Amino acid sequence: MATTEGCLVASTNRGCKAIHLSGGASSVLLRDAMTRAPVVRFGTAKRAAHLKLYLEDPANFDIVSTAFNKSSRFGRLQNIKCALAGKNLYMRFSCGTGDAMGMNMVSKGVQNVLDFLQNDFPDMDVLGISGNYCSDKKPAAVNWIEGRGKSVVCEAIIKGDVVRKVLKTKVETLVELNMLKNLTGSAMAGALGGFNAHASNIVSAIFIATGQDPAQNIESSHCITMMEPLNGGEDLHVSVTMPSIEVGTVGGGTQLASQSACLNLLGVKGACRETPGGNARLLATIVAGSVLAGELSLMSAIAAGTACPEPHAV
Numbered sequence: 001m002a003t004t005e006g007c008l009v010a011s012t013n014r015g016c017k018a019i020h021l022s023g024g025a026s027s028v029l030l031r032d033a034m035t036r037a038p039v040v041r042f043g044t045a046k047r048a049a050h051l052k053l054y055l056e057d058p059a060n061f062d063i064v065s066t067a068f069n070k071s072s073r074f075g076r077l078q079n080i081k082c083a084l085a086g087k088n089l090y091m092r093f094s095c096g097t098g099d100a101m102g103m104n105m106v107s108k109g110v111q112n113v114l115d116f117l118q119n120d121f122p123d124m125d126v127l128g129i130s131g132n133y134c135s136d137k138k139p140a141a142v143n144w145i146e147g148r149g150k151s152v153v154c155e156a157i158i159k160g161d162v163v164r165k166v167l168k169t170k171v172e173t174l175v176e177l178n179m180l181k182n183l184t185g186s187a188m189a190g191a192l193g194g195f196n197a198h199a200s201n202i203v204s205a206i207f208i209a210t211g212q213d214p215a216q217n218i219e220s221s222h223c224i225t226m227m228e229p230l231n232g233g234e235d236l237h238v239s240v241t242m243p244s245i246e247v248g249t250v251g252g253g254t255q256l257a258s259q260s261a262c263l264n265l266l267g268v269k270g271a272c273r274e275t276p277g278g279n280a281r282l283l284a285t286i287v288a289g290s291v292l293a294g295e296l297s298l299m300s301a302i303a304a305g306t307a308c309p310e311p312h313a314v
Contacts, residue, residue: 015293039131211259
């Protein structure tokens with residue numbers, strides 16, 4: 001974790017200890033697709049709608065995906081979701097990208113499709129390869145709902161004695177605080193994907209340490225933290241659901257010496273030879289597991305009324 005807040009590392013480490021003593025955490029990758037959404041304009045809204053219907057027709061998917069996939073061995077088109085605003089059409093392409101984070105890969109594929117479409121839609125005016133319906137480096141409901149990059153859920157069952165002895169609080173206190181702070185409080189604030197205590201702290205620190213794009217912390221930190229009592233209130237079930245973790249293990253900053261060493265330490269350096277994309281997917285689950293640890297420790301500190309391990313997050 002690359003951060004100037006030493007107490008953030010200590011707090012996350014305490015959460016990791018609590019998870020480890022309780023038998024570990026489990027993660028499930030729900031979705032894996034980078035997105036890019038160009039904006040094009042036609043002379044009429046009706047004409048723009050024709051392209052929308054064409055792209056969303058399953059009968060046309062194979063020919064469009066063939067055009068998209070031709071520029072990469074790993075970039076594979078998964079689906080296209082379109083939105084219309086008058087005469088303007090926004091086309092959100094979702095693409096598997098192997099072990100790369102994939103922004104360049106999906107952009108090249110999109111350009112291939114735009115060139116292909118120009119034959120049947122010569123009146124299409126391409127205004128920009130990105131029309132912000134993607135949406136990159138900005139808080140957006142489309143990422144919170146549809147996902148972008150890796151969508152991951154991570155959970156753990158924390159034993160009651162670990163809650164008391166390591167986290168210095170009670171299960172019922174944590175559950176109530178989580179409901180009132182992370183859920184109700186965030187709803188009162190009109191939060192967009194911010195139903196958590198401080199997910200962005202952990203995401204940013206790991207992103208910098210492993211050579212990811214720090215600006216993508218914005219959507220990658222979308223997270224809802226859930227807590228509920230188990231076994232008659234004795235134990236705690238805690239989970240984080242993160243729909244937009246944007247990470248890669250090849251390309252960009254992952255090739256820098258220190259960042260490469262950190263990826264190697266985690267066992268996810270470079271491309272996965274056995275299963276393309278396996279290292280990047282594993283890194284996403286590591287990010288989610290670390291966020292789970294950070295959420296658990298900070299929430300416990302607040303619930304216990306002790307000096308907060310990460311005061312800026314409160």
